[in-house]
Amino acid sequence: MAQAPVIQVNRLSVDRGRRRVIDHVTFNVEAAAFVAVVGPNGAGKTTLLHTLLGLVEPSDGTVRVLGHPPGRDAPRIGYVPQVKTLDRTFPAEVIDLVCSGLTHAWPFWRTQSATEQARAALQTVGAADLATALLSDLSGGELQRVYLARCLVHEPELLLLDEPATGVDATGAADLYELLDRYQADHDATIVMVTHDWNAAYHHATDVLLLDGRCISYGPPQKALGADPLREAFGHVGHAHAMLQGGPPHD
Numbered sequence: 523m524a525q526a527p528v529i530q531v532n533r534l535s536v537d538r539g540r541r542r543v544i545d546h547v548t549f550n551v552e553a554a555a556f557v558a559v560v561g562p563n564g565a566g567k568t569t570l571l572h573t574l575l576g577l578v579e580p581s582d583g584t585v586r587v588l589g590h591p592p593g594r595d596a597p598r599i600g601y602v603p604q605v606k607t608l609d610r611t612f613p614a615e616v617i618d619l620v621c622s623g624l625t626h627a628w629p630f631w632r633t634q635s636a637t638e639q640a641r642a643a644l645q646t647v648g649a650a651d652l653a654t655a656l657l658s659d660l661s662g663g664e665l666q667r668v669y670l671a672r673c674l675v676h677e678p679e680l681l682l683l684d685e686p687a688t689g690v691d692a693t694g695a696a697d698l699y700e701l702l703d704r705y706q707a708d709h710d711a712t713i714v715m716v717t718h719d720w721n722a723a724y725h726h727a728t729d730v731l732l733l734d735g736r737c738i739s740y741g742p743p744q745k746a747l748g749a750d751p752l753r754e755a756f757g758h759v760g761h762a763h764a765m766l767q768g769g770p771p772h773d
């Protein structure tokens with residue numbers, strides 16, 4: 523029997539304040555897909571992730587995540603928030619933040635086994651040396667890695683990532699996408715990643731959702747990031763599109 527889609531979004535609309543920021547969006551994410559969500563600023567990408575997490579209520583339409591309404595299956599889902607919006611003045615160590623991915627609460631004490639798992643996750647993301655650093659002392663890119671470790675520590679089957687490479691240097695970003703590819707292959711995981719990096723979307727995703735309030739395109743990167751849909755979402759795209767496709771400008 524065919525496996526049910528991991529995410530089912532049907533005619534989803536979301537209003538924020540008096541604005542409709544997501545407008546009748548429909549798509550399914552199949553098991554083991556790697557979906558990149560791309561679109562201009564304010565396109566509703568973060569709002570979409572928040573809706574999948576159950577943090578924002580749909581105004582219309584239906585959403586199912588792992589077969590349930592959003593917000594029911596936290597232990598099976600790993601989430602990396604947009605770190606640029608986070609307050610990191612909280613006086614805590616990196617290892618505590620990573621352990622909170624296991625307990626889904628702030629760990630006032632850590633078991634030996636949780637500490638070992640957290641150290642292993644930090645090692646996986648190339649941040650083993652940060653275990654006892656204070657969150658307030660981290661750079662944006664370091665904090666991003668730590669949040670990825672927190673997301674991976676409980677080995678989720680669905681990863682929801684909001685711009686996970688923001689602030690990470692070029693080599694670090696390449697490592698991060700390789701790491702995601704490897705995690706997905708090893709765990710049969712499904713990944714939904716919001717990104718402004720068209721090249722990462724083009725080369726690592728199985729499908730791209732191009733969003734601008736409504737769904738402009740959805741499908742394999744070569745199609746969803748074609749010149750026409752990109753122009754519709756972003757306006758003039760000549761040089762950027764040439765860079766993406768490795769060919770001459772299509773304008």
Ligand SMILES: Nc1ncnc2c1ncn2[C@@H]1O[C@H](COP(=O)(O)OP(=O)(O)OP(=O)(O)O)[C@@H](O)[C@H]1O
Nearest residue numbers: 538539541543561562563564565566567568569570
């Ligand atoms: N809590 C909120 N209350 C009211 N409006 C909001 C709220 N959060 C987001 N919005 C509005 O919803 C729209 C979509 O925002 P969202 O953060 O989802 O876009 P985005 O595509 O992730 O943008 P970016 O690429 O800039 O991160 C924006 O116009 C934003 O101002």
